[in-house]
Amino acid sequence: xxxxxxxxxxxxxxxxxxxxxxxxxxxxxxxxxxxxxxxxxxxxxxxxxxxxxxxxxxxxxxxxxxxxxxxxxxxxxxxxxxxxxxxxxxxxxxxxxxxxxxxxxxxxxxxxxxxxxxxxxxxxxxxxxxxxxxxxxxxxxxxxxxxxxxxxxxxxxxxxxxxxxxxxxxxxxxxxxxxxxxxxxxxxxxxxxxxxxxxxx
Numbered sequence: 001x002x003x004x005x006x007x008x009x010x011x012x013x014x015x016x017x018x019x020x021x022x023x024x025x026x027x028x029x030x031x032x033x034x035x036x037x038x039x040x041x042x043x044x045x046x047x048x049x050x051x052x053x054x055x056x057x058x059x060x061x062x063x064x065x066x067x068x069x070x071x072x073x074x075x076x077x078x079x080x081x082x083x084x085x086x087x088x089x090x091x092x093x094x095x096x097x098x099x100x101x102x103x104x105x106x107x108x109x110x111x112x113x114x115x116x117x118x119x120x121x122x123x124x125x126x127x128x129x130x131x132x133x134x135x136x137x138x139x140x141x142x143x144x145x146x147x148x149x150x151x152x153x154x155x156x157x158x159x160x161x162x163x164x165x166x167x168x169x170x171x172x173x174x175x176x177x178x179x180x181x182x183x184x185x186x187x188x189x190x191x192x193x194x195x196x197x198x199x200x201x
Contacts, residue, residue: 004101006118013038013107014067017066020070022067024053034097042106042107043105044102097112129179132200134196136197137173150188150192151185151189156180157177
């Protein structure tokens with residue numbers, strides 16, 4: 001999944017010659033924490049954030065400074081075709097709250113921690129009615145594809161699949177399914193030698 005599917009396109013921006021007070025008021029008015037600084041034709045000059053403006057909250061300092069004096073000049077950016085996973089890793093690695101999205105140096109969007117969380121919730125189907133089967137695959141050569149095929153043959157709707165990140169060969173697979181009767185699916189999996197570790201409704 002790409003960031004272009006989850007980024008905010010209707011952007012609030014500010015010019016480099018605006019005052020810090022104007023930037024603060026704009027962020028407060030629109031309840032945002034990231035404000036791209038752009039010149040003509042959406043060419044991005046920098047980024048101001050709520051956290052990097054905090055040090056300038058002293059009135060005597062604020063009145064003499066422009067956005068260009070305090071903006072992050074080379075913020076970390078991504079392009080629209082960057083995967084959600086890669087964007088999440090960048091945000092985690094650099095401890096930042098959002099990423100401007102550039103296409104041929106033109107600002108086309110922004111994606112924040114909240115947007116990425118919404119993407120993962122959507123991907124994993126966490127807000128729709130569902131159940132989760134935690135299974136260990138059969139030691140007799142059973143594969144995940146075999147288990148998923150069997151689930152679908154039994155009428156199960158597979159929403160997402162995860163795996164326990166351990167070095168052990170006996171990995172637990174987390175299979176989130178649409179709501180339905182799981183008993184027949186569980187019996188079919190067990191008959192194929194798969195072990196059901198837990199069932200979460």
